[in-house]
Amino acid sequence: MISHLSQSQGAFLIDRSPEYFEPILNFLRHGQLIVNDGINLLGVLEEARFFGIVSLIEHLEVAIKNSQPAEDHSPISRKEFVRFLLATSTKSELRCQGLNFSGADLSRLDLRYINFKMANLSRCNLAHANLCCANLERADLSGSVLDCANLQGVKMLCSNAEGASLKGCNFEDPSGLKANLEGANLKGVDMEGSQMTGINLRVATLKNAKLKNCNLRGATLAGTDLENCDLSGCDLQEANLRGSNVKGAIFEEMLTPLHMSQSVR
Numbered sequence: 001m002i003s004h005l006s007q008s009q010g011a012f013l014i015d016r017s018p019e020y021f022e023p024i025l026n027f028l029r030h031g032q033l034i035v036n037d038g039i040n041l042l043g044v045l046e047e048a049r050f051f052g053i054v055s056l057i058e059h060l061e062v063a064i065k066n067s068q069p070a071e072d073h074s075p076i077s078r079k080e081f082v083r084f085l086l087a088t089s090t091k092s093e094l095r096c097q098g099l100n101f102s103g104a105d106l107s108r109l110d111l112r113y114i115n116f117k118m119a120n121l122s123r124c125n126l127a128h129a130n131l132c133c134a135n136l137e138r139a140d141l142s143g144s145v146l147d148c149a150n151l152q153g154v155k156m157l158c159s160n161a162e163g164a165s166l167k168g169c170n171f172e173d174p175s176g177l178k179a180n181l182e183g184a185n186l187k188g189v190d191m192e193g194s195q196m197t198g199i200n201l202r203v204a205t206l207k208n209a210k211l212k213n214c215n216l217r218g219a220t221l222a223g224t225d226l227e228n229c230d231l232s233g234c235d236l237q238e239a240n241l242r243g244s245n246v247k248g249a250i251f252e253e254m255l256t257p258l259h260m261s262q263s264v265r
Contacts, residue, residue: 045064123144151169217237
């Protein structure tokens with residue numbers, strides 16, 4: 001604070017921290033911001049705000065911003081992630097929400113119950129990985145390889161798996177927990193030979209996808225875009241295809257007949 005009591009020479013007593021006030025005084029003298037090493041810029045900024053020195057506040061805010069370390073957006077490697085997994089209790093929820101794993105080799109890892117919501121998993125190798133009950137909601141899986149992965153009870157709502165390979169995957173959970181891929185972008189995916197009994201693919205996009213020889217018994221495909229999709233050899237018994245787009249879809253050698261009542265367009 002500034003004392004209202006002045007000395008005989010007319011000088012005022014300023015009761016503030018000398019460490020933070022010195023840069024303020026120097027700035028008022030010659031208009032340059034000079035801060036010695038070891039002095040916290042946040043403390044100087046508070047002093048500048050206290051005295052209402054707008055031009056100095058702007059200088060300090062820029063200096064503080066430039067002093068912050070740059071954000072690291074580089075992808076997480078397999079080695080880093082395995083070290084992370086080993087240091088985490090199997091009973092605790094592992095949150096990987098929004099992290100960048102782009103191009104990483106995560107094949108054959110136990111990734112059960114991990115929260116990958118909105119994570120970048122594009123071009124990842126997830127072949128033979130155990131993703132049982134993992135949360136991949138809105139995750140980017142475009143161009144990734146998930147061949148023979150365990151996807152029982154997986155949550156992939158509105159995820160982007162365009163161009164991914166999911167051959168021979170298992171979505172079927174014996175306990176009855178159904179995989180949820182509602183609204184997912186699965187354009188051009190290869191899911192040949194996958195077990196998908198009871199899977200939820202409502203309003204998903206499967207245009208140009210390969211679902212040859214898939215088990216889709218009791219699957220929810222209502223409103224799904226199946227245009228030019230290869231469904232040859234599929235088992236669609238009791239599947240819900242109401243409102244789906246089957247224009248140009250291939251249904252050759254189906255294990256069960258597709259009734260027209262299942263599809264309205």
